[in-house]
Structure formats: C-alpha cells, structure tokens
Amino acid sequence: METIKLTINGVEVKVNRGTTVLEAAQAANIYIPTLCADPDLEPYGSCRLCVVEIEKIRGLPTACTTPATNGMVVHTETPAVNEVRRTSVDLLIANHPMDCLTCRQNQQCELQQVTAHLGITERRFPRTDQAFPVDTSNPFFDLDRNYCILCAKCVRTCDEITGINAIDLAFRGYSARVATFGDKPLIESTCKSCGECMVRCPVAALTPKETRRPIHEVKTTCPYCGVGCQMYLGIKDGQVITVRGDRDNEVNGGHLCVKGRFGIAEFVHHPERLTNPQIRKNGKLAETTWDRALDEAAARLGQYAPNEVAVIASAKCTNEENYVLQKLGRAVLGTQNIDHCARL
Amino acid sequence: MTFAEIQSRAKAEWAALEHGDKPRILIGSATCGRAAGAKAVLEATNAALAQHNLEANITEVGCIGPCYAEPLMDIIKPGRPRICYSQVTPEIVPWLIEDYIINDNPHSDLALGTIGDGSLDGIPRLFDLPMLKPQVRIALRNCGTIDPEEINQYIARDGYRGLVRALSMTPEEVIEEIKKSGLRGRGGAGFPTGMKWEFCRKSPGTVKYIICNADEGDPGAFMDRSLLEGDPHAVLEGMLISAYAIGATEGYIYIRAEYPLAIDRLKIALRQMTEYELLGDNILGSGLNFHLKIKEGAGAFVCGEETALMASIEGKRGMPRSRPPFPAQSGLWGKPTNINNVETWANVSAIMLRGTAWYASYGSDKNKGTKTFALAGKINRTGLIEVPLGISLKEIVYDIGDGIPDGKRFKAVQTGGPSGGCLPASQLERPVDYESLTEAGSIMGSGGMVVIDEDTCIVDVARYFLAFTQSESCGKCVPCRLGTKQMLNILENICQGKGKVEDIDLLLKVSQQIKAGSLCALGGTAPNPVLTTIRYFQDEYEAHIKEKRCPALVCPELISYYILADKCQGCGICLRACPTEAITGGKRMVHVIDQSKCNKCSTCLNVCPDRFGAVVKVSGEEIKVPKKPVPITVSKPDTYTQR
Amino acid sequence: MTETELKERLTEVLTHYTGQKNELIPVLQAAQEQFGYLPAEVMQEIARFLRISESTVYGVSTFYAQFKFQPTGKKKVRLCRGTACHVRGVSRILDEVEKQLGIKPGETTSDLEYSLETIACFGSCALAPVMVVGNNVYGRMTPKKVAPILDGTEQ
Ligand SMILES: Cc1cc2nc3c(=O)[nH]c(=O)nc-3n(C[C@H](O)[C@H](O)[C@H](O)COP(=O)(O)O)c2cc1C
Ligand code: SF4
Numbered sequence A: 001m002e003t004i005k006l007t008i009n010g011v012e013v014k015v016n017r018g019t020t021v022l023e024a025a026q027a028a029n030i031y032i033p034t035l036c037a038d039p040d041l042e043p044y045g046s047c048r049l050c051v052v053e054i055e056k057i058r059g060l061p062t063a064c065t066t067p068a069t070n071g072m073v074v075h076t077e078t079p080a081v082n083e084v085r086r087t088s089v090d091l092l093i094a095n096h097p098m099d100c101l102t103c104r105q106n107q108q109c110e111l112q113q114v115t116a117h118l119g120i121t122e123r124r125f126p127r128t129d130q131a132f133p134v135d136t137s138n139p140f141f142d143l144d145r146n147y148c149i150l151c152a153k154c155v156r157t158c159d160e161i162t163g164i165n166a167i168d169l170a171f172r173g174y175s176a177r178v179a180t181f182g183d184k185p186l187i188e189s190t191c192k193s194c195g196e197c198m199v200r201c202p203v204a205a206l207t208p209k210e211t212r213r214p215i216h217e218v219k220t221t222c223p224y225c226g227v228g229c230q231m232y233l234g235i236k237d238g239q240v241i242t243v244r245g246d247r248d249n250e251v252n253g254g255h256l257c258v259k260g261r262f263g264i265a266e267f268v269h270h271p272e273r274l275t276n277p278q279i280r281k282n283g284k285l286a287e288t289t290w291d292r293a294l295d296e297a298a299a300r301l302g303q304y305a306p307n308e309v310a311v312i313a314s315a316k317c318t319n320e321e322n323y324v325l326q327k328l329g330r331a332v333l334g335t336q337n338i339d340h341c342a343r344l
Numbered sequence B: 001m002t003f004a005e006i007q008s009r010a011k012a013e014w015a016a017l018e019h020g021d022k023p024r025i026l027i028g029s030a031t032c033g034r035a036a037g038a039k040a041v042l043e044a045t046n047a048a049l050a051q052h053n054l055e056a057n058i059t060e061v062g063c064i065g066p067c068y069a070e071p072l073m074d075i076i077k078p079g080r081p082r083i084c085y086s087q088v089t090p091e092i093v094p095w096l097i098e099d100y101i102i103n104d105n106p107h108s109d110l111a112l113g114t115i116g117d118g119s120l121d122g123i124p125r126l127f128d129l130p131m132l133k134p135q136v137r138i139a140l141r142n143c144g145t146i147d148p149e150e151i152n153q154y155i156a157r158d159g160y161r162g163l164v165r166a167l168s169m170t171p172e173e174v175i176e177e178i179k180k181s182g183l184r185g186r187g188g189a190g191f192p193t194g195m196k197w198e199f200c201r202k203s204p205g206t207v208k209y210i211i212c213n214a215d216e217g218d219p220g221a222f223m224d225r226s227l228l229e230g231d232p233h234a235v236l237e238g239m240l241i242s243a244y245a246i247g248a249t250e251g252y253i254y255i256r257a258e259y260p261l262a263i264d265r266l267k268i269a270l271r272q273m274t275e276y277e278l279l280g281d282n283i284l285g286s287g288l289n290f291h292l293k294i295k296e297g298a299g300a301f302v303c304g305e306e307t308a309l310m311a312s313i314e315g316k317r318g319m320p321r322s323r324p325p326f327p328a329q330s331g332l333w334g335k336p337t338n339i340n341n342v343e344t345w346a347n348v349s350a351i352m353l354r355g356t357a358w359y360a361s362y363g364s365d366k367n368k369g370t371k372t373f374a375l376a377g378k379i380n381r382t383g384l385i386e387v388p389l390g391i392s393l394k395e396i397v398y399d400i401g402d403g404i405p406d407g408k409r410f411k412a413v414q415t416g417g418p419s420g421g422c423l424p425a426s427q428l429e430r431p432v433d434y435e436s437l438t439e440a441g442s443i444m445g446s447g448g449m450v451v452i453d454e455d456t457c458i459v460d461v462a463r464y465f466l467a468f469t470q471s472e473s474c475g476k477c478v479p480c481r482l483g484t485k486q487m488l489n490i491l492e493n494i495c496q497g498k499g500k501v502e503d504i505d506l507l508l509k510v511s512q513q514i515k516a517g518s519l520c521a522l523g524g525t526a527p528n529p530v531l532t533t534i535r536y537f538q539d540e541y542e543a544h545i546k547e548k549r550c551p552a553l554v555c556p557e558l559i560s561y562y563i564l565a566d567k568c569q570g571c572g573i574c575l576r577a578c579p580t581e582a583i584t585g586g587k588r589m590v591h592v593i594d595q596s597k598c599n600k601c602s603t604c605l606n607v608c609p610d611r612f613g614a615v616v617k618v619s620g621e622e623i624k625v626p627k628k629p630v631p632i633t634v635s636k637p638d639t640y641t642q643r
Numbered sequence C: 001m002t003e004t005e006l007k008e009r010l011t012e013v014l015t016h017y018t019g020q021k022n023e024l025i026p027v028l029q030a031a032q033e034q035f036g037y038l039p040a041e042v043m044q045e046i047a048r049f050l051r052i053s054e055s056t057v058y059g060v061s062t063f064y065a066q067f068k069f070q071p072t073g074k075k076k077v078r079l080c081r082g083t084a085c086h087v088r089g090v091s092r093i094l095d096e097v098e099k100q101l102g103i104k105p106g107e108t109t110s111d112l113e114y115s116l117e118t119i120a121c122f123g124s125c126a127l128a129p130v131m132v133v134g135n136n137v138y139g140r141m142t143p144k145k146v147a148p149i150l151d152g153t154e155q
C-alpha cells in the first residue's frame, strides 16, 4: 500500500493512502474531538467537532470525512476551528439534560469529555428541549431520546455492523429522532437486543439497565457458542456484572450477540446452575466428583456396540472441543453417528 | 427519417401555421396562467369560435413572462402582427373574437403589445415596453411562442441543431466551447459549467450519470417551472449535449412533485424524443446512447442540494454528505455524476446552436449571458424575466417591475431565497452578478426576487426565512439542526416583543458559526437573511427590542387597535364582526376594544366603513380612548351626510 | 376497506415495479396515490416487496413532507407559504380557511371531506397569494374568495 506524508500541527505523519485526516491525527497521538466518528463505521460528519483547517482547502473540512493526501498541511486547533466546535457543543448542551451527577453515563460520556476539552463552563444558549418518553421496553437497555445527540452511531451500527436495521432515523430537522418502524417500543421491533448500538452511544441515550460499574475485569472467551468471541467480564463483589467485547480480538473485533453481552452474568450466578457433575442413582441425582463421573460415563459407554452410540456436540463447544469430541466418537467409540446441535 | 428530413418537415409545418389562412390564438397556459384563469379563457374562446362558425388554430403555450397581466392571449390574424392581450377574461373573449377576428378592430385598449414583425397603430411593440426592453431571451427563447407539447415546433425554431453541431465535434471540443462561453451554473452557486463537465469527463469509469436539478425549492422562485412548462426540449437538448460531452449514458430529471404540469410536459417531450430517435440507443445515428428517467421529489427542500438529491434518487433519506468525494468523482451509486440546473441546460443548447461569441456578448466580464428571475412580492409587474447579467437591481425593480404598488415606499429586495438576503434601497445600483450580490451579503441564488415594501416587517421576513430553513433542515448536522432552532427562537421572541438587547450580538455570533460549521450549504447559507437584515435594518430590530415597536405594523404582539372616540359613529359593524367579542358598545355609543381580549385579527379595521375610519392600528404607542363605551358627542362627518 | 381489499389494491400498485431498493420513493408515492395516505400495513408490505427493513421505510417516508400517515380528506386544500405569498398576506387566507373548515394545517375534517395543508411554494408567486383545491390553482386570493371556492359556488 502506498504511504503518504502529511503535516498535522507541524508534525510530519506517515499513513497509508485511504486514511482519513482524523485517523492520521490519531496515529500521531494528536487529539481531535469527535462525537460521531467510530472506527467501525463509515465516516458520517454530523457532529462537526472534528473540523480542522487544511491549507489550500476552503472552509473548515471535517477530519473524519476528509481523506488525507500527500503534502496536506493540517491545523487542528485554530481559533476558527475552536469557535465552531464550541458553538456545536453549546448547541448540544442546550438541548441536553444537565443532570450529569446522576446520569448513567457520568464520566463515560463523550459529550462531557468534549465539553471539558473545550473548556466550556457556562451555557450560552437557552434550553431547547423536547420531552420524549423513555423506551424501557428492552430487558437489557433503555433508549432515552432526551439525551440523544443524533450522531446516528446506533442506526449506522444496526445497519453497517449487524445488518438488522431495527432502527433508523425518522422525521427530519429538529424533529429527527432514532425510531423503530412506526415508533413502536424496541421490544416490538425486529431488534435482536445485541446491544451493539448501546455500546457505541456516546451519551446516555442508550444505556444498559445494569448501572453498577465493575471494580476489575477478567478476560475470557464467551461460553455460549463455538465462535469464540473474546470478552472482558466486569467483576464487583465477586459477581460478574458487566460484559465488554474485546476490540483487539480478531475473532469478534469487540462485537457480541445478545447472549454474550447480556446473558452471562445471570447464568453464571443462577442458583440452579450446576457447578458439579451429578450421577443419577435410583432415579435421583446426586453430586459427585469429576473423576467418578467420567469413570461412570466411560463404563456405561463401554456396554454398547459402536453403532449403538451417537455423539451430539453442544453448540457451546469451540472448534477445538468439537474436534476432540468427533475424534472420541470415531476413534474411541468407533461410531459414525456424530452430529452437532447447532442451535441453542 | 434523418434529422434533416425531420427538420424540413417541422419547418414546413411551422411555416404553414404561421402563414396559413386561419387565425392563430395562443393562450398562456402555464401553471401561472391557469391559476389566473386560462382554462376558462380557452373554453370561452372555443365557444365564441363555435358560435361564429370560425376556425382558428389554438395553441396552449407556456409563459411569456408578464404574469401580472395574466391571463394572456395572443391573436395572430393572417397578414397581421401578433397581438398580445392581457388580463383576458371569459367575458372579454367574445368581443376580441367578434371585434378583431371578424370586424378587424384590434381593440388597442386591451392589447399589451405586438410581438415580432409588423406593427399596428396604437399598439406598442411588446419588446419596446419598459418591462421587456432590457430583457434578453436566451433560456426563455421559445416560452410563450411554441406549443411545449409539440417537438416539431421546437425543431422548427432550430431546436436540436445545437445537438447536431455538438455531435460533429469531439466531446473535448464541446467542453471547451462551454468553458469559453463563460456559462456558470444557474442553480445558485455559479460554478463554471464547462469545468464541472471536464472533471466528470476525466473521472475514471465507464458508467456515468447526468442529472437535471429541477427541484426548485426556493420559496419565491418559479423560473425552472416556467421553463419546463414552456419549452422542455431546450432543457432536454442541453442534457443530450452534456451526455455526449461527458460520456454519460443515463440521466435523471429530479423534479418536485408540486409541478404536475411540468412533469406531464416532460413526459410528453421524452416520448416524442424517443419517436425521433433523439433518446435511446444510437441517437441520430451518432453512436451516442442515452436514457432519461424522471424522478419526482417528495417534498424536501434540502433535496435540491446535490448529494441529498442523489441520496433521494437512490431511495434514501435526502441527507447531504460531506465532500470530497465530489459527485464528479463518486456520485449517484458511486459513479461519476454531473448535476446541473434546468436553466443551465437551456443555456447549453442555445450556446451550442449560436456559438460562444454570441453568448459571451451578453453579460459582464465574469458573468456572461443572461439570468432569469421570478419577480414577485410588492411590485407592480410580477412575472418571469430574463436579463443580461450585470443589469442593476434598480432597472429590474423600477424599469422592468414598475416599482411598488399603491404608492408605497420600497424597502428591500430579497434575492436568493432562504439562502440569500434583503438588500435595501442603498444597494439598488448594484449590478446583478454572482460576486456583487455576495459582496452585499446576499447571493444570486436560483433567481427568486421578492420585493418588500414599507408595510413588510423586516424582522418578520427574517423570521419567516429562518422558520423555513429550520423546518427544512435535514437534521443531520448539529449547527444547522440546533442552531437554526435557536436563531428562530430568538427571532420569534423579538417579534413578540420579548427580545433582549444582547440578542442581536448573539444572532450575529451564531450566524457566523452556523455558516462556518454546517455540513451543507443549506445550513451554510441559512443565516444570510438574518445577517443582511441586521446589516441593513438594525434600527428596525432595535425598535422591536428596545421600544417594543414594529414600525411596519406587522408583528401581532406589538400592535394594538383602537377605536377613535371622535370618529366612531356607533354603527356596531365592528362589534358584530369581532371574532373574540373584544368590542363593547351600543347605539350612539363610542365603541371600545378590550385590549386583553383582542387577538389582533384586524377585522375591525377592515370592516369599519372607510367614511368613518374610526379604527386605527398602532405600535409602540397608546392612544387615549375611553375605557368604557360613552355616548357619542361629535357630529357625523360631512362626508357621511353628503353621500 | 377490508384487509384483503387493501392487499389486492397494493399488489396491483406493486406490479408496476421491479422490486429494486431505489424504487422506494416512487412506490410510496404510488401507494399514497392509491390509498390517500400510507397505512402501516402498506409500508410493511412495501418493505417486504423491496427487501428492505421496515424501519428504513419509516425513516424515508417520514423524511419527506409529501407522505401522510393518517387518512386525508377527499378534497385537499393547500395554501402556499412561499415568500411572495407570505409578503402578500397568505396568513389571512389561511385564517379564513381555518375558520371555514374548522381545522388547522395538517388536519382533516371529521367527515373526511377536507384536509388542509401548507406547501413550501407552488411556484406561482406572481399570482400570490395562491390557494390550491384538488388540482385547481387559485391565484390572487382574498379572504372573501375563500368560502365560495370551498363550497363550489365560485365563478
Ligand atoms: C439546500 C439547497 C437547495 C438547493 N436547491 C436547488 C434547486 O432547487 N435547484 C437547483 O438547480 N439547484 C439547487 N441547489 C444547488 C445545487 O446543489 C447544485 O449546486 C446545482 O444544481 C448545480 O447546478 P448548476 O451548476 O447548473 O447551478 C441547492 C443547493 C442547496 C444547498
Ligand atoms: S440492539 Fe442490536 S439489533 Fe437492536 S437496535 Fe441495537 S444494534 Fe440493532
């Protein structure tokens, strides 16, 4: 791939052709505030916070949509640029609830971050707000449009990443909003509750119902299916309370489905969850050790002819586990009756 | 049939029509003509002809321009000049038929002027009249003269010869020719057309599109509608020429659904072009393939913006996107695309027919050719005009438009629609060209020109435009979606007398940031009406804010109605008419308006007999009137007893 | 209208289209022409026909002012809110129409006879103010002309 050189705030940056000015700045550790850019999504250019000055280009182009070109000279912090950013943020906070301390997104809110970055400490515009009812229909997360800044990350995610298109922008102008078909509650839409939209929402418009924050995180593989998504379990008081996809992992690139994202804490701590093997004796299940359970299984399987045995793998098995299981079936039990449940 | 054969047949037909022995009657039947009653005139004409057993060739033509004089009817008697009659009503039609067609009395009192060769005593030549003399017809060359539903009439007037000429040149030569003509886009921004074509031609790719922008969303603009209703082929020929020059094989006409007549006429035109092999594969045997589709808009002003327009054709929400990539690199369905305005295309066909030197002889240095304007508002002669660029605003308002009606004072002329600005009397000497209007804080825009008089409140006008852009903002980007809302709120407050002194500064500041920060030109130009009105009429803003006074007596919250004790005759008309029962009174009693109940509907002012003139409208002042109805003490005015 | 009737009429509309995504707006326009507005079931059926999501159909249809989601009256009364009409006092015509019909812009009379709408601009500015009833355009309107036009007794 062809590399090009550009100058950002006097620093020379080398990037591949096709990189945006924003990505080039990020590669050089130069901070440009953003609210609508996401590395997983196509450039959109709606929040106007990433405006920069580029020599020989008219006006204030947005870094997130402008491709870097060879020899480009970019300035990211000029008075003109900061005026526009400041006005955009002023306008957004005039249209946004101001209950930061009790907000679910407090300290994780990207609008807070850019407000701080720009040093805004007072409101310049009178409040403009529309009172939207909160959609709490989804069991795992809420949609509160009063906080929404219309970055469209959620609808773009549901289109570009999941392909579900359960939500889209509806109406236009000041009345524009994130909507399902016919403005029905999320739960009545085609939403699969994957929460991919929620994790990208920069503000508190899409937030999980679980509001506690973990003390530390543990990296693991999702136990639900064979894909092998990598995730971080957030732990507090010995309990799993949050789940976060691992962006750096090649298998899932941070994406998770509804089961991985919202189904783990509950089943891990479910009172009926089996934590030890059990053996049925006289119609009654009794707890036992792994060694005794395996011995028992081996002994019983040995009582059958090979074609009397079938092996069915669980959809929770990884590829490696599936391999080992079919090997057990073919090489040890000698059966060709091998299948996979492939559903959960 | 070869094109030469088509052409000679069309010319022969036209000659037969022009020099035939039947009278011809042309009725201006564009949407404006129809709104003024052209259909009734047509029916009356048919009836009158039938009554006298007369035969005539009736043609429904497009708009020749002077809409104020609609309905328009032209009569051409064999061997006589063409006479244009104005304000023709169904009642007048039988006279014209009897008196002129039968008895040869041309009724010069009803005639507006003669058109073309020949003259008649007592009737001026139409194009010598002050309203038409400064005009030059290039884009509108056929409007009002040919039947827009007859391709042969267009061809008879040298239509499609520009295309034939273009096909005999290389595409590069055609582009060079357009570049040399100095033609700039008539859709608003004035980008050089030839250059735009060149970018698109040079973009790699075999599939390319061209699009005709007929969205004409500016409130107050109707040039493109008139052109498409009056002479669709002039536009379509331009598109064919461009398709050849750029190497496009497919095109779209994006037209607003509010223009049903223009859409019908385009459909007819496309059908006729296909019959003559001017559309489809191997056009005129030249190897050029070109297919055209009509796409109807669905009511969104922002879809006039080119990237939004393309999104709309693709079936999406019409939201603009950032450039680069430019449409010429990646437009419709990611293919190189060239978009031009209706009028731009109509100029292209004229330039290819008559050459660049001819075209460039009109207009000024950087602004070649002509521009059409829709003249409307508080002006005597409303209508569609076409003038050489560089003409002054004054000539347009006073010579062509004949100034302001009812002896009122000129206040401002609004150019460029919601993206433009209001220019006051001090700017009237300004030449109308792209740079000069921008320098004055307005823009050329697509050609809407609305005249405002002293009875129009300038703050209300700014509020009106902001209300428009605010409701038409697509909502994608923050400065436009929320900034126009804030601006509108401030302007509404000022109009309601709730303005604060700081508001003017705040408006100026936000305006600058919205202009600088918006994604597309809708937001980028939305503050212009506010900026220009503050620039030229700050005192009027201040009157609203500091004195709670609307000098034009428009803003309802700032005006009051009073019944003058020395004029009221106690007739009770106003009392009965008041919708909110705010008026009390009685026989021979001075009537009184309860200010707390009055909703400023102005009914009392309108119904109070002129001879009494007892109701007054004021702003920022209080008139001393009785608190309660009191007996009338003054005698009846003389005028009353005299009548 | 029964559900089967609605389905049949929609199917007829859809036969004129090939089912490509970019036909969404023309299909919505044709459906609205057929039904007077866009019932939810119609939009859902269109989504299936074009193989796009229902929310996309909703997002697009709500973007454009032309599309209506409630039944509209037999006669559409539309007033121009264009600049020229504004300056020439269309708001007084609007007041009069509102008074005559008892509805506000965007509403329909309860007997489903009339709907009232305002339109950005009809492009007949030279004849401002302009009112359109059905397909008839009335220029140079005055409040007095409103009632006769609405009850069909105008000259
Ligand atoms: C909000 C907005 C509305 C526009 N509306 C129109 C329109 O109705 N007709 C038009 O020709 N151009 C319109 N334009 C300009 C077009 O984007 C584009 O510049 C033009 O069609 C190019 O054609 P031209 O080079 O022939 O002028 C609009 C631009 C904006 C930003
Ligand atoms: S949870 Fe998943 S499917 Fe549901 S709206 Fe969000 S991204 Fe779409």
Ligand code: SF4
Pocket (backbone or CB within 6 Å): A147, A148, A149, A150, A151, A152, A153, A154, A155, A178, A197, A200, A201, A202, A203, A205, A206
């Ligand atoms: S809900 Fe969140 S992600 Fe979606 S548009 Fe609003 S702010 Fe953006």
Ligand code: SF4
Pocket (backbone or CB within 6 Å): B302, B319, B320, B472, B473, B474, B475, B476, B477, B478, B480, B481, B518, B519, B520, B521, B522, B523, B524
């Ligand atoms: S400037 Fe306005 S119309 Fe243009 S993209 Fe932004 S919100 Fe949409």
Ligand code: FES
Pocket (backbone or CB within 6 Å): A033, A034, A035, A036, A037, A044, A045, A046, A047, A048, A049, A050, A051, A062, A063, A064, A065
């Ligand atoms: S991050 Fe670039 S415009 Fe929002």
